[in-house]
Amino acid sequence: MSNKWVYLFSEVDRAEKYIGGDWENLRGLLGGKGANLAEMTRLNVPVPPGFTITTEACNAFLTAGETFPEGMWDQVRQAVKDIEKQSAKKFGDPANPLLFSCRSGARFSMPGMMDTILNIGLNDQTAAGLLELTGNGHFVYDSFRRLIQMFGSVVMGIPDDVFEEKMTAYRSRAGVKTDAELTAADLKGLTQDFKQIFRRYTTLDFPADPYQQLKMATEAVFKSWNGKRAVDYRNASNIPHDLGTAVNIVTMVFGNLGDDSATGVALTRNGTTGENKIEGDYLINAQGEDVVAGIRQTNELSQLEQEMPDIYDEFVKTVKQLEAHYRDMQDVEFTVERGKLWMLQTRNGKRTAQAAVRIAVEMAEEKLIARQEAVLRVTPEQVDFFLHPQFEREAKSAAKANGTMLGTGLNVSPGAAVGMVAFDADIAEMWAKEEGKEVIMVRPETKPDDVHGMLAARGILTSRGGRTSHAALVARQFGKPAVVGLSALNIDIKKRLMRINNDIIREGDWISIDGTSGEVFGGRLETTMPDIMDPWLIKLLSWADSFRRIGVRTNADNPDDAALARNCGAEGIGLCRTEHMFFEPRRLPYLHKMIMTDLPIERRDALDALLPFQRDDFAGLFRAMDGLPVIARLIDPPLHEFLPDHMALTHDLTDLKIRLKHADTLEKVDALLQEINEKTRVLKRVETMRESNPMLGLRGVRLGIQIPELTTMQVRAIFEAACMVTKEGVEVHPEIMIPLTSHVNELKVQRDILEVEAKKVMREQSIEIDYKFGTMIEVPRAALTAHQLAEHADFFSFGTNDLTQTTFGMSRDDAESGFLMRYMRTGILPENPFTTIDRDGVGQLMAIAVEKARSVNPGLECGICGEHAGDPKSISLCHEIGLTYVSCSPYRIPVARLSAAQAALLDKKNPRGGAK
Ligand code: ADP
Ligand code: MG
Ligand code: MG
Numbered sequence: 001m002s003n004k005w006v007y008l009f010s011e012v013d014r015a016e017k018y019i020g021g022d023w024e025n026l027r028g029l030l031g032g033k034g035a036n037l038a039e040m041t042r043l044n045v046p047v048p049p050g051f052t053i054t055t056e057a058c059n060a061f062l063t064a065g066e067t068f069p070e071g072m073w074d075q076v077r078q079a080v081k082d083i084e085k086q087s088a089k090k091f092g093d094p095a096n097p098l099l100f101s102c103r104s105g106a107r108f109s110m111p112g113m114m115d116t117i118l119n120i121g122l123n124d125q126t127a128a129g130l131l132e133l134t135g136n137g138h139f140v141y142d143s144f145r146r147l148i149q150m151f152g153s154v155v156m157g158i159p160d161d162v163f164e165e166k167m168t169a170y171r172s173r174a175g176v177k178t179d180a181e182l183t184a185a186d187l188k189g190l191t192q193d194f195k196q197i198f199r200r201y202t203t204l205d206f207p208a209d210p211y212q213q214l215k216m217a218t219e220a221v222f223k224s225w226n227g228k229r230a231v232d233y234r235n236a237s238n239i240p241h242d243l244g245t246a247v248n249i250v251t252m253v254f255g256n257l258g259d260d261s262a263t264g265v266a267l268t269r270n271g272t273t274g275e276n277k278i279e280g281d282y283l284i285n286a287q288g289e290d291v292v293a294g295i296r297q298t299n300e301l302s303q304l305e306q307e308m309p310d311i312y313d314e315f316v317k318t319v320k321q322l323e324a325h326y327r328d329m330q331d332v333e334f335t336v337e338r339g340k341l342w343m344l345q346t347r348n349g350k351r352t353a354q355a356a357v358r359i360a361v362e363m364a365e366e367k368l369i370a371r372q373e374a375v376l377r378v379t380p381e382q383v384d385f386f387l388h389p390q391f392e393r394e395a396k397s398a399a400k401a402n403g404t405m406l407g408t409g410l411n412v413s414p415g416a417a418v419g420m421v422a423f424d425a426d427i428a429e430m431w432a433k434e435e436g437k438e439v440i441m442v443r444p445e446t447k448p449d450d451v452h453g454m455l456a457a458r459g460i461l462t463s464r465g466g467r468t469s470h471a472a473l474v475a476r477q478f479g480k481p482a483v484v485g486l487s488a489l490n491i492d493i494k495k496r497l498m499r500i501n502n503d504i505i506r507e508g509d510w511i512s513i514d515g516t517s518g519e520v521f522g523g524r525l526e527t528t529m530p531d532i533m534d535p536w537l538i539k540l541l542s543w544a545d546s547f548r549r550i551g552v553r554t555n556a557d558n559p560d561d562a563a564l565a566r567n568c569g570a571e572g573i574g575l576c577r578t579e580h581m582f583f584e585p586r587r588l589p590y591l592h593k594m595i596m597t598d599l600p601i602e603r604r605d606a607l608d609a610l611l612p613f614q615r616d617d618f619a620g621l622f623r624a625m626d627g628l629p630v631i632a633r634l635i636d637p638p639l640h641e642f643l644p645d646h647m648a649l650t651h652d653l654t655d656l657k658i659r660l661k662h663a664d665t666l667e668k669v670d671a672l673l674q675e676i677n678e679k680t681r682v683l684k685r686v687e688t689m690r691e692s693n694p695m696l697g698l699r700g701v702r703l704g705i706q707i708p709e710l711t712t713m714q715v716r717a718i719f720e721a722a723c724m725v726t727k728e729g730v731e732v733h734p735e736i737m738i739p740l741t742s743h744v745n746e747l748k749v750q751r752d753i754l755e756v757e758a759k760k761v762m763r764e765q766s767i768e769i770d771y772k773f774g775t776m777i778e779v780p781r782a783a784l785t786a787h788q789l790a791e792h793a794d795f796f797s798f799g800t801n802d803l804t805q806t807t808f809g810m811s812r813d814d815a816e817s818g819f820l821m822r823y824m825r826t827g828i829l830p831e832n833p834f835t836t837i838d839r840d841g842v843g844q845l846m847a848i849a850v851e852k853a854r855s856v857n858p859g860l861e862c863g864i865c866g867e868h869a870g871d872p873k874s875i876s877l878c879h880e881i882g883l884t885y886v887s888c889s890p891y892r893i894p895v896a897r898l899s900a901a902q903a904a905l906l907d908k909k910n911p912r913g914g915a916k
Contacts, residue, residue, distance in 0.1 A: 005057040006075035008082055009050050012038035029054050031246030033105030036346050043325060045318055045343050049086045050250035051079040053218060055106070058244035061222045073215070079249070080214075087251055091121055092210040094129030099143075099252035102217040104224060106245040109347070110233055113245055114224035115154050117217050118287070119147040119252060123208040127191075137184025139256055141191050146287075148194040148206055151213065155220040158201040166193055178296075214249070221247045236467045253342045255335040256287050262308070262336040263288050266301055266315075268323045271331075271351045274358030274536070278319060288333060288344065314341050322346050327368050329359050353385035358536040364543075371543045372905050378540060380872040380895045380902075381414070386537055387891045388415040389527040391514055396525065399512075404522040406500040406511070409461070409486030411518035412472035417459025417481040418512045418524050421505055423493055425453025432456035440511055442498060444491055445484075446471040448821050454480060459513045461520060463489035474821060481515030532568065532894065541569060541894055544901035550878060551885030552896045553629075555865055557581065559620035565890035569897055572629040572733075573621065574797065574887020575865035578714060579635045581617045582610070582642060595639050596685055600709075607713040614717035615724070622725045622732045629733040631797065631865075631887075633776065634714050636739040638699040640689040649683045695811055700740025700778070701750060708753050715757045723765035735772040735795060740802065742781045744788040751792055774861070778802035783849035790853035790860055797887070798846055800866030800874075804833050807842050834867070837874040847881040854882075863887055872899040879903035 007015045007030065015038065019025040027035045034052035041047050053076065060069035080098075084090050089098035099121040104113040122130075122144045131140045152158040167179065170186050182190075198206045207213050224230060225245045234241055255263030266280025280301035283291055291298055305312040315334065318341070322330045331349035335342050351359065356378050364374040399405050419440035422428035429452050431437040441457040443450060445464040454460055454474055460482040462471045467484075475482030490499040496507040503522060505511060512525040553574030554565035562573060582591050587610060594606035621630055656676050663669045691697035704711040715736065722732045738750050751773055762768055774795035777783050779802070786796070805812055810820075812834050823829040837843050846864075853860050863885045868874040870892030878886050879900060888896050 005072040009038045009041040031105030034246045048251035049083045053247040055244035058222045094125040097126035103248040104221045114221045117150045119143045121210040141187035145191045253337045260339045267349045269329045274355035353382035361536040391416045392526045399521045406520045407488045408518045409483040413475035413482040414516040415481035419458040425450040428453035429456040548900035550900045553887040559624045562624035568893040615721045618721035627731045631735040633737040638694045701746045719761035722769045723767045738775045741775045779806045783845040786849035786853040790857040795861035798864040800868045875899040876903040
């Protein structure tokens with residue numbers, strides 16, 4: 001027996017058996033559209049009879065040099081016979097003609113596949129028969145001319161304009177505006193003219209044989225799988241090229257047979273807000289594509305309740321049944337033919353981020369899906385949406401209405417951005433950095449040399465390039481909203497202006513770009529922050545919390561950030577960078593003094609002056625985090641970062657010396673000399689501290705060992721603050737963290753200093769503070785000797801920014817503004833290792849460290865505080881290697897909570913997805 005290439009919609013059980021029962025595989029065999037038509041048939045939903053030619057047939061056709069596989073066409077003929085029996089009509093029979101639509105449908109819905117052809121089976125004889133049956137010449141010849149037009153353009157590649165021009169000629173001759181107003185005679189004439197066009201362009205007669213029509217349409221669908229548009233789309237969206245497309249042959253039903261007929265589309269819930277309310281559009285006496293094409297003003301679905309109450313009830317019942325069956329919001333097409341409802345398509349509906357969250361939560365509450373599933377259905381990107389500015393809906397509609405919308409390009413990196421146009425990277429950087437302007441960088445396309453401008457800009461717009469262009473890649477890496485490939489955009493660099501259609505925009509003018517939709521507007525559009533207090537989001541994240549096993553903390557250096565993070569669900573501070581506390585103008589002079597002096601007494605004075613500032617900072621953090629752990633990392637960067645820049649100092653000195661030459665009084669000379677001496681001293685100090693590679697120089701724990709008083713002061717500040725707020729009734733859990741350790745002896749030395757001071761403060765204050773002592777793991781040596789470090793630490797925190805730098809031996813700044821983009825574009829590195837943890841290298845070091853450390857110190861708390869901690873893929877890795885928590889910036893916390901839960905729910909080794 002030859003293969004089965006054709007399945008009637010009613011044969012879904014057989015198809016299912018063949019592929020082993022899995023729904024995804026069924027979609028693979030029959031395509032999404034076909035699988036759903038068959039499934040609806042099985043559910044007794046009214047679907048016009050039809051059949052699907054499988055994707056396997058398509059693949060066989062393509063590999064065999066575009067010939068149908070053996071037995072396929074016989075099976076098609078047999079299927080047509082079966083349908084004739086069901087419908088009591090006959091394909092090609094003038095007495096009661098059966099007509100079909102031919103619809104492509106791959107596993108994933110893809111633009112670029114072949115357009116649907118309606119009314120297959122019409123020729124002069126069947127048209128005459130249909131006229132006899134319906135008495136409706138307008139309907140019959142409108143259907144016929146549509147067939148020739150669709151067949152001509154889609155199968156034979158005749159330009160559609162040629163047909164449209166002809167239609168326009170008929171309309172103007174008849175003096176009417178719409179096709180609907182043409183008479184039956186007009187349409188009959190058009191049909192004849194269309195046949196002529198067909199002959200002129202193809203040197204063939206329009207095929208009168210219905211089977212010939214069906215055959216050519218089927219071949220065309222198969223071939224369209226390898227069409228350029230389809231191939232490009234698959235390349236851009238990573239869809240495999242060997243899936244093939246199915247062909248669906250569906251009995252025609254007509255919504256244009258009079259006022260008891262209609263056609264429409266609907267979503268079972270609101271796709272924008274997620275509200276559980278059917279929304280849709282329909283037209284009385286029309287065909288399917290008229291609703292989408294927007295030729296006529298459509299009616300809101302709710303009106304159908306008055307116009308066709310019985311149909312409306314049946315429809316609502318049907319779509320609710322579909323929703324319950326698929327357990328997701330459905331997007332449906334339907335047609336009413338003379339008072340009878342037919343469903344023509346169903347699929348899971350597209351939705352906004354807000355709607356995705358609300359629908360998932362409400363469906364779980366309706367018990368349609370489990371809470372676990374609700375948590376898995378919302379993507380981290382959708383949660384992220386709540387944390388980025390977006391354009392106000394009204395502002396966008398107003399801009400569209402008053403014509404300030406400029407065009408639509410590819411939406412490659414989401415978010416809204418408003419700024420002044422800058423045509424090159426240097427200007428973008430200068431305006432943004434030196435003048436504090438908001439800038440949108442606009443280029444024909446971007447290159448690695450442009451990265452500094454892209455980083456400084458709010459958003460990026462290009463006229464060329466696609467989803468994988470340099471601009472798109474960089475924008476996504478850095479979270480910049482971007483629209484690329486806006487082909488209507490013409491940049492005249494010499495004149496410093498750009499043209500879009502008839503609009504002229506000059507450098508410095510304001511524009512607004514929407515990276516979520518690809519739309520570009522002139523002027524400044526109002527933005528809003530989506531509501532992170534959205535009640536459905538809050539609920540979803542609370543469910544996520546109950547599934548995740550990994551904690552979520554925040555990186556925060558001040559009480560405001562800490563409070564914000566706590567609102568977002570942070571369970572403590574995983575990283576407070578104490579050096580940020582020194583940068584304030586009031587404090588900097590003391591710091592300078594501390595660095596400049598060689599005298600211990602002067603150093604102590606300077607540190608004593610800094611102490612109260614630090615103490616207050618910590619007290620603020622402790623209060624904000626009442627009851628939760630706070631990790632304070634002791635000072636990390638090399639000290640010279642706090643000193644004035646070497647170049648600036650040399651300039652100043654030259655300046656002063658010239659002024660000295662022209663000084664005319666002794667007082668002036670004295671004053672200038674004193675200034676010169678002071679600056680020279682600073683310069684000397686800067687020079688002695690200058691390192692040729694500060695990244696690998698005197699920083700982290702090395703600094704605290706070089707200047708133990710610095711550690712002592714910081715520890716004192718932490719403990720004094722802890723004692724102070726304890727007296728206020730605040731519950732404190734300080735954790736003191738030593739940065740950049742590479743040898744266990746460094747840790748021992750620091751621990752001794754720390755413990756002496758901590759005890760001293762606690763004795764002075766007569767309060768016992770429950771604290772922890774730990775270290776960051778930021779260099780490979782620390783990871784590899786984690787078992788030694790773990791004997792002297794209560795906790796570890798992976799600083800994956802530095803760990804990535806030291807593991808790869810590359811500095812992030814140099815890499816990202818240099819060779820890294822090329823590495824990613826050419827596939828040397830699949831992803832930016834500073835965005836997503838490099839699993840094989842850095843990830844392996846982390847896993848080794850955790851294992852070794854816990855072998856000697858089983859309960860050891862291991863966290864991560866690098867930027868990676870907010871990246872979903874990295875969070876999944878952290879879950880896998882058993883980290884205690886991730887610590888990320890406040891705005892990433894909701895994403896981290898969801899990602900951590902998803903990692904737990906998808907964890908095959910430990911599938912319970914149970915509580916933390
Ligand atoms: P698309 O993927 O572009 O929506 P479809 O195959 O769903 O393509 O069909 C295009 C239009 O034709 C839709 O409005 C659909 O409802 C309508 N249509 C398709 N097949 C039939 C049919 N057998 N009878 C009536 N209308 C149909
Ligand atoms: Mg459709
Ligand atoms: Mg670090």
